[in-house]
Amino acid sequence: MLTTKTVILKMDCPDTDLLDRTVQAYTEGMNYVSAVVYKLGKPRGSAALQKIVYPTLREQIGLKSQMSCNVVRQVTGTYQTLQKQIKAKKTTWQQITYTPSTMTFSFGRDFTLDRDEIGLTTLEGRRKYHFFRYSHMEQYLDGSWKFGASKLVKHQDGTYYFHLCCERETKTREVMESSTFMGVDVGQTFLAVASTTDKKCRFFCGGKAKDLRNIYSNMRKRLQSKGTRSAKRMLNHLSGRERRLMTDMNHRVSKEIVEFAVQNNVDVIGLEDLSGIRDRTETSKKQRYTHHSWAFFELQSFIEYKAGEKGISTVHVDPAYTSQTCPRCNHISKNNRHRKSFVCECCGHSLHADLIGARNIESRARTYRYTLEVQGCSQPPTRELSTR
Ligand SMILES: [Zn+2]
Known part of the structure; x- marks a missing residue:
């Protein structure tokens, strides 16, 4: 890269x-x-x-x-x-x-x-x-x-x-030869959640900027309801400021995420492929964040870029049902989720609900290798996948 x-x-x-x-x-x-x-x-x-x-x-x-x-x-x-x-x-x-x-x-x-x-x-x-x-x-x-x-x-x-x-x-590590993966789920309750193959996880809240986001969105609503010319001008000014604040936050959070990956010897970071996000109606929260969809893509691209600098590859995985799938048995159901907790109605596996997305993205990034292999895109893995 x-x-x-x-x-x-x-x-x-x-x-x-x-x-x-x-x-x-x-x-x-x-x-x-x-x-x-x-x-x-x-x-x-x-x-x-x-x-x-x-x-x-x-x-x-x-x-x-x-x-x-x-x-x-x-x-x-x-x-x-x-x-x-x-x-x-x-x-x-x-x-x-x-x-x-x-x-x-x-x-x-x-x-x-x-x-x-x-x-x-x-x-x-x-x-x-x-x-x-x-x-x-x-x-x-x-x-x-x-x-x-x-x-x-x-x-x-x-x-x-x-x-x-x-x-x-910068030479990035080959996906086929990698053993430690990390899934990054963006834009749920937390700005981002990361989970590695070794089951190490971290929540990234984005600090003050998250509150700012709400403050700005309320202020925007007030201004929009006014509809006068000065209110409109104020609104434009606001978007610029808000944009810069969120870009700052994305820079900070992406840096922390990549640092976390480096500390845990991660070879590959899995991110959701959100190019089709507008067609999906899976989770309302994610939809709400996509009101700021540029910020969403920006965060992902910052992660990709900063990971590349450290020699870490990134792959994009299918984002469908990442929050409703059981990471243990792959059973998909809305009933798996109960507010703050996730309990699989099929196998009984339970976990903090905010972690599910990141876990599933990690597991999809890991299986991505086999997809490559089946398609004949790459050489077979030289190292066995660790199942610590
Ligand atoms: Zn299950």
Whole structure:
């Protein structure tokens, strides 16, 4: 899995005049190339376009060679995206205009990094700029990460920042060769519940943010019933704030979940495949949470991403009846649940009701291996499954 991270470096450059002019010229180049593509009537490949625009970019606009290449690549990219949107009937053929606020650099070609200095190719050749190297950045700058195409960005305060794109290939463990699984159930009474093959479990409540969610949803109801213009404006503002709060919470909780997985030597995390959630009417609580369904998907994707960084794989399992299935005998019934407890009407197995989902997801993730095997997708397991 390719892990990417953007590290924002604050640059210490008292005189921004040269950078301003460089970004300005770069943008001028982008707009020139954009006009050429527009007149051609359809996007061209980078190489073909390069031949047409290169002389003007170099001689008239004064861009350095590498900058010209970046300009062409970036404009080609935008028009390819436009073309896709046209095919999807979302927009029409139009000329794209760029505003001078950012500029792309390629590592090793027109930017270098050395201790606390960034070397940038400007209109007047290579210049070195000091940046503030904080301790939290060390892990990305110690040589274990590669640098990709990065952006020089002028923030609203007039200061330049370098958005350094770091990439690293993380090897995740093969599902077929794994022995310890963990199921994560999202959005029941608790924000998330995790249970491992070794029957270790933990509840994640999301702390204060869960109450906030209720406070906001009440406030929203009050505002909606008012329906005035100022109330509507307030509502939009609220969504933005609420969104940020929930994203913060998702970041925190996903981090805790992955830490818990690491502590318990988990190889694979099972998550519910919620892509069909809107068609399902299994549990009302889950439905209520899906009012915030983006938050739901966000939490899952954060878990996937953070697990990948630690070499832990993730699989998505069928979410049907995870809260009504007996994890011991697989008997499915609504009557298995009695408020806070789960008692299987078939085999008598009993458990805390909030744990059932996570247990079943763990067990489905474990059997996922055999599904792969039957489909001939992978090699047979090399290690026997532990049944501790
Ligand atoms: Zn049972």
